[in-house]
Each structure stands twice: as structure tokens, then as C-alpha cells.
Amino acid sequence: MSTHHTKGSVRALALLLVLFLSLSLMFAQGANESAKVQGPVALKIATWTSNPDQIALLNSFVEGFAKEKGLPITATFESIPFAEYNTKLSLELQGSNGPDLFWVLETAAPAFIESGLLAKLNEGMKAYDPEDISADALELWSKGGNVYAIPFSTSPFFILYNKDLFAKAGLKTPEQYVAEGAWNWETFRMVAKTIKDKTGIWGFQTVDGQGYDARVLHNLAPMVRSYGGDFWTDDGQVLINNDASVAAVTLFHSMVFKDASVVPPGNQSDFFAGNAAMTVGQISRVSKLNESSFAWGLAPMPAGPKGESPVIGQAAIGAHSKSKNVALASELVAYMTNKSSVAAMAGIWPPARKSVLESEAFLTSNKSVTAGQMKLAVATSIKSGRVLPSHVKYPQIEVESKMVFDKLWQPNANVKAVLDEVAAVYTKYTK
Amino acid sequence: MRQQTLRMRTRKDAVIGWAFIAPQMVGFVLFVLLPLFSVFLYSLQEKNLLFGTSSFSGFDNFIALAKDPLFAKSLVNTLIFSAGVVPLNLIFSLLLALYLGGGKSGTRFVRSIIFLPVVTSGVAWAIVWKYLLQGGTAGPVNWFLDLIGIAGPNWLFEKGWAMTSVIVTRVMKNLGMNVLIFMGAVLNMPGDVIEAARIDGARRFTLFFRIKLPLLMPTVMMVTIVTIIGSMRVFDTIKLMTDGGPEGSTMVMVYYIYHQAFRMFDTGFASALAVVLFLIVLALTALQWLGRKRISYYES
Numbered sequence: 001m002s003t004h005h006t007k008g009s010v011r012a013l014a015l016l017l018v019l020f021l022s023l024s025l026m027f028a029q030g031a032n033e034s035a036k037v038q039g040p041v042a043l044k045i046a047t048w049t050s051n052p053d054q055i056a057l058l059n060s061f062v063e064g065f066a067k068e069k070g071l072p073i074t075a076t077f078e079s080i081p082f083a084e085y086n087t088k089l090s091l092e093l094q095g096s097n098g099p100d101l102f103w104v105l106e107t108a109a110p111a112f113i114e115s116g117l118l119a120k121l122n123e124g125m126k127a128y129d130p131e132d133i134s135a136d137a138l139e140l141w142s143k144g145g146n147v148y149a150i151p152f153s154t155s156p157f158f159i160l161y162n163k164d165l166f167a168k169a170g171l172k173t174p175e176q177y178v179a180e181g182a183w184n185w186e187t188f189r190m191v192a193k194t195i196k197d198k199t200g201i202w203g204f205q206t207v208d209g210q211g212y213d214a215r216v217l218h219n220l221a222p223m224v225r226s227y228g229g230d231f232w233t234d235d236g237q238v239l240i241n242n243d244a245s246v247a248a249v250t251l252f253h254s255m256v257f258k259d260a261s262v263v264p265p266g267n268q269s270d271f272f273a274g275n276a277a278m279t280v281g282q283i284s285r286v287s288k289l290n291e292s293s294f295a296w297g298l299a300p301m302p303a304g305p306k307g308e309s310p311v312i313g314q315a316a317i318g319a320h321s322k323s324k325n326v327a328l329a330s331e332l333v334a335y336m337t338n339k340s341s342v343a344a345m346a347g348i349w350p351p352a353r354k355s356v357l358e359s360e361a362f363l364t365s366n367k368s369v370t371a372g373q374m375k376l377a378v379a380t381s382i383k384s385g386r387v388l389p390s391h392v393k394y395p396q397i398e399v400e401s402k403m404v405f406d407k408l409w410q411p412n413a414n415v416k417a418v419l420d421e422v423a424a425v426y427t428k429y430t431k
Numbered sequence: 432m433r434q435q436t437l438r439m440r441t442r443k444d445a446v447i448g449w450a451f452i453a454p455q456m457v458g459f460v461l462f463v464l465l466p467l468f469s470v471f472l473y474s475l476q477e478k479n480l481l482f483g484t485s486s487f488s489g490f491d492n493f494i495a496l497a498k499d500p501l502f503a504k505s506l507v508n509t510l511i512f513s514a515g516v517v518p519l520n521l522i523f524s525l526l527l528a529l530y531l532g533g534g535k536s537g538t539r540f541v542r543s544i545i546f547l548p549v550v551t552s553g554v555a556w557a558i559v560w561k562y563l564l565q566g567g568t569a570g571p572v573n574w575f576l577d578l579i580g581i582a583g584p585n586w587l588f589e590k591g592w593a594m595t596s597v598i599v600t601r602v603m604k605n606l607g608m609n610v611l612i613f614m615g616a617v618l619n620m621p622g623d624v625i626e627a628a629r630i631d632g633a634r635r636f637t638l639f640f641r642i643k644l645p646l647l648m649p650t651v652m653m654v655t656i657v658t659i660i661g662s663m664r665v666f667d668t669i670k671l672m673t674d675g676g677p678e679g680s681t682m683v684m685v686y687y688i689y690h691q692a693f694r695m696f697d698t699g700f701a702s703a704l705a706v707v708l709f710l711i712v713l714a715l716t717a718l719q720w721l722g723r724k725r726i727s728y729y730e731s
Contacts, residue, residue: 087693087694090480090481090693090696091480091693094480094481094483111481112481114482115481115482115483116482116483117481117483213674213676264566264567264585265566265585265588266564266565266566266585266586266587266588267565267566267567267569268562268565268569269569395481395694395695395696396695398694399690399694399695402676403675403676403678403679404678406676406677406678406679407677407678409588409677410589
């Protein structure tokens with residue numbers, strides 16, 4: 001009886017195996033057939049913006065490129081949230097359904113270049129005046145004479161402020177402080193505290209409200225660098241725990257916990273909803289204020305003891321080296337960053353092309369911002385600004401240092417001791 | 432002749448049986464067994480997700496894991512989380528089931544309210560609670576506490592409170608399912624046994640501890656195992672409410688696996704962590720299963 005049972009089970013298992021193999025073959029056959037299908041080329045493009053106007057603009061470049069090539073190309077845009085961008089993108093790129101083109105964050109540039117996931121773009125760029133792209137801007141995206149991604153945005157961070165709240169608190173505007181040469185971090189602190197004390201509204205919200213987690217470097221960099229400090233340098237020096245960095249971080253910590261003028265960790269009050277008087281933004285964020293209920297303005301980042309040190313958020317676009325359409329994708333990257341494309345994007349993403357950046361048209365490229373504001377807060381900062389530090393081990397540095405930075409966001413934190421621990425993490429990966 | 436017909440029918444039944452479970456089996460093999468074997472294989476490799484590289488490294492990942500302070504921390508955090516979730520869930524769900532099984536008025540309404548979080552999306556649940564638990568007086572929870580003169584903490588950004596918050600929100604989310612299971616058991620308790628105990632003079636506590644609880648023990652065992660396993664696999668609540676912070680104080684094992692695999696891109700090391708978690712859950716389940724006879728007298 002049990003022998004029959006065993007035989008039956010063996011046969012059933014064999015049947016299952018045959019079924020499984022047949023299914024595998026069917027799927028494999030299907031894949032072969034789909035590869036033979038002739039028709040429009042479908043490209044997938046990954047970004048961290050989900051703004052429909054910005055996506056439409058990017059899509060118009062794809063249409064222009066398709067027309068130029070005489071090829072039917074359809075693009076699908078995949079918007080991955082900023083905080084999850086590197087994680088999800090890496091996973092997709094190693095899978096079989098990764099994007100053909102994708103945006104790359106400056107902090108992740110060395111890791112992505114090293115990974116071999118970015119295709120070389122030298123050939124595709126030749127047709128579109130590569131010398132026009134600032135060599136400084138290209139440096140981060142190149143290795144061994146090859147270009148792996150082209151920056152489409154070299155966008156400085158600046159202060160966005162609520163004019164109504166400044167007026168209510170009886171304060172001068174940041175632009176007036178700039179004109180007086182008094183727009184520094186001490187003034188910034190005083191302004192934030194005055195607004196909180198007089199109006200009950202938070203004086204400052206960190207960039208996108210993520211200054212305590214995903215954007216801790218974006219938040220601290222303008223202060224730390226203008227005080228003469230830094231995080232780590234390309235030659236392997238770790239400076240986050242030197243006196244200048246500690247002084248800058250102490251200032252911010254005091255604003256959060258002593259003055260109680262900054263939206264604290266865990267609080268979801270938002271500048272764009274009128275719940276904070278100032279925040280840090282980029283030109284691409286200004287469109288969020290088009291229908292705001294308050295008057296607003298923008299000003300450069302405050303200066304520190306070592307002068308101004310604006311931070312530039314750089315983003316590039318690259319082609320996936322394992323894409324089926326890698327050659328076409330590389331050409332599209334070059335087309336999307338040619339002179340006419342970057343001129344069309346300039347009002348949202350300030351370009352790395354010298355000819356566009358130096359043109360009068362650039363200053364009037366964003367309808368929500370005056371030419372004067374564009375010059376003061378954007379054009380000038382691009383010249384003197386620096387990108388955030390990057391490293392091939394950046395994903396590890398970011399994750400591990402974030403756990404240490406968490407210790408800073410307590411009222412009684414010892415700033416120097418915490419920064420010493422952060423420095424130890426940086427040293428572990430950068431030395 | 433008759434035996435041959437019987438044999439043929441048995442064979443036919445077996446084929447039909449296998450055919451019925453074949454779709455499920457294919458899914459199980461493809462999406463459970465294969466990944467499971469892959470994890471064991473990856474755990475013996477130095478594998479980087481971003482770089483797409485892998486090479487055999489023997490037990491290096493397990494050796495590194497034994498020396499990793501974050502692994503120890505995540506293990507302790509998982510135990511704290513389970514130690515909080517499991518008893519709270521069991522006690523409250525059992526008490527509620529006994530109350531609701533009593534057929535008192537308004538029980539249907541209470542039952543619906545308790546079950547509502549179970550059918551709510553875990554993501555929505557976590558996001559709403561993150562909003563409710565904001566620090567200062569910005570969050571509705573602290574605003575209410577402030578009304579009665581209590582200064583609430585920054586729930587999700589202070590070490591001890593962050594773990595407490597995720598435990599409580601998790602218990603509230605899943606309580607309804609266990610209440611439902613216990614209610615089924617409560618309603619199936621033999622009424623004559625309870626009636627006899629009452630006639631013999633058993634009062635409320637004696638009735639519960641000496642009669643009802645032993646009768647419910649097989650269900651309690653099953654619910655305990657399922658709740659423990661569920662608590663060891665927690666991810667969405669942690670990811671959305673605390674991101675493992677502050678200072679890694681809510682970094683439980685599954686979150687640490689995600690952290691290593693998809694943020695540090697160290698898939699080999701993450702797989703070794705997954706293997707350890709698998710063995711822990713397996714051991715706990717086996718232990719409870721083997722010990723059930725000592726605790727449960729009425730298991731058929």
C-alpha cells in the first residue's frame with residue numbers, strides 16, 4: 001500500500017515538474033516573441049519629481065528627440081520619492097525592469113559611476129557642444145576621461161520667506177538685511193526668534209522638513225561651511241568635529257531647543273502652508289508658492305564668519321548601461337541637456353551650460369521670480385556655491401551617520417561629543 | 432479486478448488532487464521556496480546589490496554578524512517589541528472576546544470598531560499615527576494631554592517613547608483579528624461544563640482560570656505562535672513611523688535586514704541576518720509546538 005502511495009507521489013511530483021518546465025518554456029517563448037516585435041521604442045525614465053508640469057517638460061524633450069531621429073519613441077516617467085530614491089533605483093537597475101534613463105543625485109555620483117550602471121556618454125555628447133558645459137560641473141560625473149552623467153541642474157539653495165509674517169513681527173525683510181550687509185546667521189537666528197515670539201508661528205522650517213533625517217547635510221552645510229567647517233573633503237580630511245563646524249551646529253541646535261524658533265523634529269508644520277516664516281528652497285520649489293495665501297520673497301543663504309557659502313544641489317541624468325536601448329538612451333541624455341533643452345529648463349533647474357547661465361534670458365526664465373531675485377539668490381550663488389560632499393561609500397555613510405546625528409536632536413545633547421561620533425563614522429568610510 | 436478498479440480510482444483521485452493544488456504549488460515553489468533557498472545561498476556570498484557583484488565567502492557573513500553591535504541591538508529591540516506586543520495583544524484580545532462573547536448589548540458596534548484597524552491599510556494606519564503623535568502640542572495626542580495638564584513627550588523622537596509608541600499602535604492595529612479568533616473559541620466552549628462549574632460554586636475568577644482558560648488553551652497557543660511570528664516580522668510600522676530611529680532604538684531585525692540589503696546594498700550580509708531570523712522563528716515555533724501538551728490539556 002505504502003509502495004503504491006510512494007509511486008503515486010513520485011508520479012505526481014514528476015507531473016508537477018513537467019508542468020513547471022512547460023510553464024517556464026512558455027514564458028521563455030513569450031519573451032522571445034516580444035523581443036521580435038517591431039514598433040515604437042519605449043523608454044522608462046526615473047526621476048524624483050512628480051510635478052506634472054516638470055514631467056510634461058521632460059516629455060517634450062523626448063518628443064523633440066524622437067522627431068529629430070525620425071523614430072517613434074514613447075517615454076514612461078517613474079517618480080520615486082526623494083527619501084527612497086537611491087534605494088529603489090538601485091534595486092530596479094539590478095533587476096530586469098530598470099529605467100533606461102535616470103536622474104542621479106550628486107551625493108551618490110561616485111557610487112553609481114563605480115557600480116558600472118551608468119553608460120559612457122562621450123559619443124552622444126559630441127553633437128551638442130560639450131565644451132559649453134562647465135568643466136567644474138562635469139567633474140563629479142566623470143572618471144578617467146569618460147562622462148557618465150550630464151548635470152541638468154546646478155541649483156543653489158536659498159531662503160524662501162513669508163513677507164506677511166516678517167511685516168507682522170515688525171522686521172525688515174531678508175533682502176533689506178542683505179542690502180545692509182547684515183544678513184548673517186546671527187541675524188537669521190534673531191529674526192526666527194522674533195517671529196516665533198511675536199506671532200507664535202515657527203521662524204524656520206528645515207529644507208522640505210527633512211533636515212533631521214534625509215536632508216541633514218543639506219540643512220547643516222550652509223551653516224557649517226560659512227563658519228569655516230565642512231563634513232569631509234575629497235582628500236580624506238574629516239572636518240565635521242572641528243571648532244568651526246561645532247560652532248555652526250551649536251547655533252542651529254540652540255535655535256531648535258533654546259529659542260524654540262525652528263520647527264522641531266517630528267513636527268509636520270509646513271512653510272508652504274503658512275506655518276513657518278522661512279525655509280530653504282530651490283528654484284524648482286517656487287512653483288509651489290504660485291497659489292499661496294501669503295506674500296513671499298527669496299534671499300540668499302545667510303553668511304557666516306567666513307563669508308557666504310551657498311550649497312548647490314546638483315542633479316544629473318544618465319543612461320542605464322544594461323538597457324536594451326543603451327545607445328539611444330545615451331543620445332537622449334545628450335539631447336535633454338543640449339543648449340535648447342537646458343534653456344527651456346533654466347527657470348526650474350539652473351543649467352551647467354555657460355552660454356545659458358550667462359544669458360539675460362536666464363534671469364527672466366522663471367515667471368514667479370523677478371530678474372533681481374534670480375540674480376541675487378541664484379546666479380550669484382551658482383558662481384560661489386559648492387555641491388555637497390560625495391563618496392563612493394555615500395549610501396553607507398548616510399545611513400550610519402544618520403543614526404549618530406539622531407543623538408543631536410535632543411535638548412540636552414552634547415554637540416561636540418555627537419559630532420566626534422559622526423566624525424568617527426566619516427573616518428571609517430573615507431580614510 | 433475489483434482491486435485494480437480501486438487502485439485506478441485512487442490514482443485518478445491523486446492526480447485530480449495534485450492538479451487542484453498545482454497552481455498553489457507552482458506559486459509556492461516560485462515565490463516562497465526559491466527565494467528561501469536563494470537567501471541561504473546568498474548568505475554564503477559577499478554580494479553587493481548596487482554593484483551587482485557576488486563571490487563565495489563561506490561563513491564570513493555569519494562571523495561578521497556575530498561581531499556586529501547593530502545586530503545585537505536589533506535582536507534586543509525585536510525581543511523588546513515582541514515582549515510588548517504579544518502579552519498586550521493576547522490579554523486585551525482575550526478579555527475583549529470574553530466580554531463580546533457574553534452577548535451583551537452594543538457588542539456588535541464594539542466588535543466593528545475593534546476590527547476596523549485590521550481592514551485599514553497598514554501604511555495609512557502608520558501615517559495617521561505619525562501625525563497624531565507629533566511632539567510639542569502640534570500632535571492631537573499631546574494637545575489632549577496638554578488640556579489635562581500633562582506635557583507629552585516627542586513620542587517618535589525620544590528613545591524609550593518611540594518603541595512604546597510603535598508597540599501600542601501595532602497592538603491596536605492587529606487586536607481585532609485575535610479578538611475574532613478568540614470569540615470563535617469562546618462561543619464554542621461547552622456550556623454544560625461551565626454550567627456545572629457554576630453549580631459547583633465556581634466564582635468569576637475561578638471560572639476563568641480553572642475552566643474557561645484551560646478550555647481556550649489550544650486557541651491561546653495558536654494565537655500566541657501567530658502573534659509572536661507576526662511581531663518578529665514587523666516592518667511597515669517601523670519604516671513609516673520611526674525609520675528605525677531615534678539612534679536605532681526601534682531598529683528591529685526585519686528592518687535591519689532591509690537596512691543592510693537596500694540601503695547599505697550588502698545583500699550577502701542581509702541574507703545572513705534573514706537566515707538567523709528564520710532559525711530564531713523556527714526554534715520558537717518548535718519550542719511552543721513541542722511544549723503545547725504541557726500547557727494545553729484539551730488539544731485534540
